[in-house]
Amino acid sequence: MCGIIGYTGSREPREVLMAGLQRLEYRGYDSAGIAVQSSVGADVIRSVGNLAALREAVGLAVGAETDSAAGAVGIAELPSSTGIGHTRWATHGRVTEANAHPHCDDQETIQVVVNGIIENFATLKNELVAGGSAFSSETDAEVVAHMVAAVYDGDLVDAVRTANRRLEGHFAFVAMTANQPGLLVGARHECPLVIGVGEGECFVASAVPAFLDYTRLVVGIEDGEVVAMRPEGIEITGLDGETIDRQPTEVDWDVETAEKGGFESFMLKEIHEQADAIAETVADRTVRADGVDLGDLGSIDDQLLREISRIVIVACGTSYHSGLIARYAIETWARVPVEVELASEYRYRTPVVGKNDLVIGITQSGETRDTLAAMRCARDAGATVLALTNIMGSQAEREADGCLFTRAGLEIGVAATKTFSSQVAALFLLAIRLAELRGSLEEKQLSDLVAAMKHLPHLVDQTVAATEETAMEIGRRYAKAGFFLYIGRHAGLPIALEGALKLKEIAYVPTDAYAAGEMKHGPIALLDEATPVVCVATDSAVLEKIVSNVMEVRARGAVVIAVETEGSTALEGIAEERIAVPATDPIIGALLAVIPLQLLAYSIASELGLNVDQPRNLAKTVTVE
Numbered sequence: 001m002c003g004i005i006g007y008t009g010s011r012e013p014r015e016v017l018m019a020g021l022q023r024l025e026y027r028g029y030d031s032a033g034i035a036v037q038s039s040v041g042a043d044v045i046r047s048v049g050n051l052a053a054l055r056e057a058v059g060l061a062v063g064a065e066t067d068s069a070a071g072a073v074g075i076a077e078l079p080s081s082t083g084i085g086h087t088r089w090a091t092h093g094r095v096t097e098a099n100a101h102p103h104c105d106d107q108e109t110i111q112v113v114v115n116g117i118i119e120n121f122a123t124l125k126n127e128l129v130a131g132g133s134a135f136s137s138e139t140d141a142e143v144v145a146h147m148v149a150a151v152y153d154g155d156l157v158d159a160v161r162t163a164n165r166r167l168e169g170h171f172a173f174v175a176m177t178a179n180q181p182g183l184l185v186g187a188r189h190e191c192p193l194v195i196g197v198g199e200g201e202c203f204v205a206s207a208v209p210a211f212l213d214y215t216r217l218v219v220g221i222e223d224g225e226v227v228a229m230r231p232e233g234i235e236i237t238g239l240d241g242e243t244i245d246r247q248p249t250e251v252d253w254d255v256e257t258a259e260k261g262g263f264e265s266f267m268l269k270e271i272h273e274q275a276d277a278i279a280e281t282v283a284d285r286t287v288r289a290d291g292v293d294l295g296d297l298g299s300i301d302d303q304l305l306r307e308i309s310r311i312v313i314v315a316c317g318t319s320y321h322s323g324l325i326a327r328y329a330i331e332t333w334a335r336v337p338v339e340v341e342l343a344s345e346y347r348y349r350t351p352v353v354g355k356n357d358l359v360i361g362i363t364q365s366g367e368t369r370d371t372l373a374a375m376r377c378a379r380d381a382g383a384t385v386l387a388l389t390n391i392m393g394s395q396a397e398r399e400a401d402g403c404l405f406t407r408a409g410l411e412i413g414v415a416a417t418k419t420f421s422s423q424v425a426a427l428f429l430l431a432i433r434l435a436e437l438r439g440s441l442e443e444k445q446l447s448d449l450v451a452a453m454k455h456l457p458h459l460v461d462q463t464v465a466a467t468e469e470t471a472m473e474i475g476r477r478y479a480k481a482g483f484f485l486y487i488g489r490h491a492g493l494p495i496a497l498e499g500a501l502k503l504k505e506i507a508y509v510p511t512d513a514y515a516a517g518e519m520k521h522g523p524i525a526l527l528d529e530a531t532p533v534v535c536v537a538t539d540s541a542v543l544e545k546i547v548s549n550v551m552e553v554r555a556r557g558a559v560v561i562a563v564e565t566e567g568s569t570a571l572e573g574i575a576e577e578r579i580a581v582p583a584t585d586p587i588i589g590a591l592l593a594v595i596p597l598q599l600l601a602y603s604i605a606s607e608l609g610l611n612v613d614q615p616r617n618l619a620k621t622v623t624v625e
């Protein structure tokens with residue numbers, strides 16, 4: 001849940017570290033810090049708050065060094081510039097400067113930055129304290145510095161390997177010591193760690209964009225491996241110290257993809273990128289007019305897809321909502337029963353699952369702890385597990401029997417937008433493929449669905465263009481409302497849930513989302529003239545039912561904001577605010593309705609002056625329970 005960066009080379013290390021942290025800030029941003037080697041130890045600067053606070057602290061410190069010999073002179077004397085940095089999302093220990101990384105042992109010999117959780121930290125800490133170590137933070141991460149220091153006898157690589165063997169949990173860390181200038185040593189277990197190789201310099205980070213400004217040559221590190229990085233190159237060794245030969249691969253990501261590209265926020269940019277994200281996800285999979293090709297799904301072959309008797313989807317948050325929509329598509333088109341489960345609940349009951357079940361773990365990051373645990377639980381019980389993720393090389397991919405990728409590109413905004421619509425698109429493709437393999441649809445129905453999927457990116461573009469102004473304007477008008485109720489039915493219900501989540505997470509406005517037919521069983525009591533009710537009322541077999549539900553809302557004086565299908569007159573004279581999305585297949589069309597709801601939430605959050613990209617208390621990658 002944190003971002004780590006390391007650099008060794010001849011550049012000004014603070015600049016490289018700060019630039020890297022900037023690109024990792026989406027992983028955590030409640031405090032941050034850097035440590036730069038000097039001939040007398042390490043200059044450590046940490047601060048609470050987002051990176052602006054650290055930048056200020058680093059700026060002041062750099063200026064101050066002109067007068068204070070230690071930092072500047074010490075660094076200048078070294079053959080290379082070496083440092084580590086960290087941006088934190090608190091798990092163990094409050095958000096304080098003392099808990100911010102980098103951490104060190106009490107002799108300040110070893111500095112570390114850690115991502116993830118050391119699950120046996122309490123046991124290790126007790127041992128270390130009994131042995132005389134003094135801790136200065138409440139974090140689990142600090143034990144890593146003490147553990148490495150405890151076994152360090154002049155060889156940091158060995159010390160990291162030895163300490164690493166005792167660590168349990170899911171983590172990645174990078175260590176350095178002034179005793180071996182120019183050297184960084186990293187290790188990982190179930191958390192990402194990638195190396196960037198440059199000319200006479202090396203980078204290490206939680207994610208590639210952190211060093212994309214400097215190099216495109218990337219080397220991945222596997223669980224249990226230890227990597228030593230020096231300006232002249234890297235050396236990877238395995239659990240027993242054997243050398244592993246791994247050549248860098250060149251990534252073709254454009255740095256632009258990690259920048260806002262002219263929009264006022266990443267979230268707005270990403271809302272606009274949805275057509276492209278879906279086009280990428282759908283493109284080569286819909287080449288045939290009469291069906292879908294999903295490519296390599298590992299051991300999940302056509303035979304298995306024909307024979308499975310049930311699908312269970314496990315996911316969290318927005319990804320869970322994707323699963324809920326997929327249920328309508330898979331059951332309607334492929335006639336396979338689908339259950340959709342919150343991963344955090346699923347993992348702790350004793351689910352009945354077995355070899356005839358296909359379990360789909362949906363996680364855009366591929367690292368969500370609860371989703372991974374639910375996938376493992378199903379796999380252990382004999383089910384086949386498919387991961388649906390946006391991140392190649394993620395834990396979800398590694399642990400599944402097969403992987404279906406969305407191709408949404410990097411999503412920086414914490415609120416999922418383009419990864420959500422890409423997930424739904426990928427799941428629609430899976431549903432069509434299942435229908436094709438199982439013969440549950442007529443040829444014409446199949447080809448109509450494929451054509452609709454091919455056309456979807458165009459409709460998404462059209463929806464953004466047609467609804468942005470109206471949704472933004474409605475948002476500004478209702479920004480002061482203290483509560484919003486969202487309602488929907490059928491495939492529109494998960495969209496209502498997702499719209500409500502977006503408003504909660506970026507605008508901090510209380511919301512509830514309900515199946516419209518359930519209103520009279522309780523939630524209708526919430527309504528009065530001051531309550532906006534957002535209703536997903538796109539074309540479907542239950543549109544008439546929704547109209548009745550909207551009438552019930554109107555009778556209580558509440559204001560109705562309806563998202564409907566272009567040309568629909570069902571809510572004419574009934575809903576105060578109407579936003580139209582293009583017509584297509586009813587289930588696919590429900591997805592289009594999420595766009596004005598994303599924009600509505602965005603507009604309200606902006607109107608309230610909030611940071612939409614980094615909502616409070618949230619992080620992009622949730623690697624804790």
Ligand code: AGP
Pocket residue numbers: 316317318319362363364365366367368371414415416417505618619620621622
């Ligand atoms: C989405 O807007 C949220 N930030 C959150 O609910 C997210 O969808 C959830 O944490 C699951 O993440 P994942 O897709 O990476 O597993």
